[in-house]
Amino acid sequence: xxxxxxxxxxTHHPFYYKTSQLPPDVAPPFAAEWVRKVEAYRxxxxxxxxxxxxxxxxxxxxQLWLDNMPQFLVGKAxxxxxxxxxxxxxxxxxxxxxKGHEELSAYILREGIDKGFDLAFSNELRxxxxxxxxxxxxxxxxxxxxxxxxxxxxxxxxxxxxxxxxLGRTIRELIDAWPxxxxxxxxxxxxxxxxxxxPRQFGPHGPDPEFDAKAVEWxxxxxxxxxxxxxxLDSLHAPGNATHGFMDFMLMxxxxxxxxxxxxxxxxxxxxxxxxxxxxPNGVNA
Amino acid sequence: MSRYLVDKFLFTxxxxxDLVERYREDPAGFVAWWEAEQANQILNCHSGEASTWLxxxxxxxxxxxxxxxxxxxxxxxxxxxxLTLWIAMFERxxxxxxxxxxxxxxxxxxVTLPYPDIST
Numbered sequence: 319x320x321x322x323x324x325x326x327x328x329t330h331h332p333f334y335y336k337t338s339q340l341p342p343d344v345a346p347p348f349a350a351e352w353v354r355k356v357e358a359y360r361x362x363x364x365x366x367x368x369x370x371x372x373x374x375x376x377x378x379x380x381q382l383w384l385d386n387m388p389q390f391l392v393g394k395a396x397x398x399x400x401x402x403x404x405x406x407x408x409x410x411x412x413x414x415x416x417k418g419h420e421e422l423s424a425y426i427l428r429e430g431i432d433k434g435f436d437l438a439f440s441n442e443l444r445x446x447x448x449x450x451x452x453x454x455x456x457x458x459x460x461x462x463x464x465x466x467x468x469x470x471x472x473x474x475x476x477x478x479x480x481x482x483x484x485l486g487r488t489i490r491e492l493i494d495a496w497p498x499x500x501x502x503x504x505x506x507x508x509x510x511x512x513x514x515x516x517p518r519q520f521g522p523h524g525p526d527p528e529f530d531a532k533a534v535e536w537x538x539x540x541x542x543x544x545x546x547x548x549x550x551l552d553s554l555h556a557p558g559n560a561t562h563g564f565m566d567f568m569l570m571x572x573x574x575x576x577x578x579x580x581x582x583x584x585x586x587x588x589x590x591x592x593x594x595x596x597x598x599p600n601g602v603n604a
Numbered sequence: 605m606s607r608y609l610v611d612k613f614l615f616t617x618x619x620x621x622d623l624v625e626r627y628r629e630d631p632a633g634f635v636a637w638w639e640a641e642q643a644n645q646i647l648n649c650h651s652g653e654a655s656t657w658l659x660x661x662x663x664x665x666x667x668x669x670x671x672x673x674x675x676x677x678x679x680x681x682x683x684x685x686x687l688t689l690w691i692a693m694f695e696r697x698x699x700x701x702x703x704x705x706x707x708x709x710x711x712x713x714x715v716t717l718p719y720p721d722i723s724t
């Protein structure tokens with residue numbers, strides 16, 4: 319069977335790439351610590367020597383639109399072009415070409431549908447910064463084939479938080495049972511408290527540091543039940559109007575199960591808190 | 605009310621650099637052109653096929669035609685779409701990093717929870 323060697327759950331901050339490229343004399347004061355933390359986080363993936371990456375993220379109204387909006391979508395293609403004009407414009411993100419792992423995509427689609435998730439699929443998917451930010455941070459050589467999984471955290475009606483956790487559990491079961499010799503890592507990105515286009519945006523911290531502190535504890539401790547007892551579609555409006563992206567963290571908690579993270583770190587930045595978690599479900603030396 | 609169509613306007617303009625500039629320079633004229641020529645185009649569909657029923661109401665048309673991001677927020681336009689397009693159009697008019705975004709937020713300071721519904 320395939321071996322699930324690492325589960326990474328992290329924020330995706332589109333300004334990281336540009337910030338990390340700046341020479342020290344023009345970089346903002348927080349840049350050095352940010353780069354240091356990201357490089358330490360990258361090592362948690364590198365050491366596990368993955369062969370293929372399952373990547374969970376969310377399209378930001380790029381390819382997916384309100385005339386035909388999937389709740390959960392799996393890419394199944396040999397390649398994925400990446401990043402869009404407005405991400406170049408706003409964040410300075412370069413265009414990328416990622417390889418796809420069609421066999422694992424097909425397996426997740428078939429088995430996922432059979433396990434009760436009517437997954438949408440795409441044979442021509444251009445992925446955006448929710449997928450490419452973690453490439454820039456934890457796999458900048460971009461040398462591994464991926465399976466992108468998109469969730470709708472953006473356009474109501476959204477699936478409920480419980481559904482994200484259930485999908486995570488299902489993905490975990492599927493990977494554990496995949497008849498393959500490959501080493502699989504899952505990387506998912508979401509948000510802690512976040513406001514976009516509202517009165518609380520771009521403050522000195524995330525819009526709700528109290529929520530962020532709780533969220534970091536839930537994730538680090540694998541406390542799925544406490545998280546589910548407090549988080550609902552309605553409650554997520556309060557910490558910030560884009561905080562539904564936290565449900566991608568909840569999906570990743572579903573993959574990790576009731577386990578403490580083996581690595582947990584965070585960084586309080588303007589606008590939002592960065593957070594980095596890794597689990598080694600089969601041991602650190604699997 | 606056509607919250608969907610307002611979002612469609614923001615979405616289609618934001619992803620086309622030429623349309624961004626045209627909307628920045630002549631908002632009223634551009635909105636009239638877009639509503640007449642583009643509003644009923646079905647995205648991701650064969651060219652030549654179109655809808656027949658999409659139109660702004662007066663309040664929406666006015667908000668778009670006057671670059672009124674506060675009104676758009678209050679109408680439930682998707683805040684991510686509005687913000688992204690506003691950054692494209694107006695960040696260049698500010699000297700300091702994030703000054704535009706902070707000004708944008710300050711103009712919404714009177715808004716309290718719960719925010720307007722954005723569902724479509």
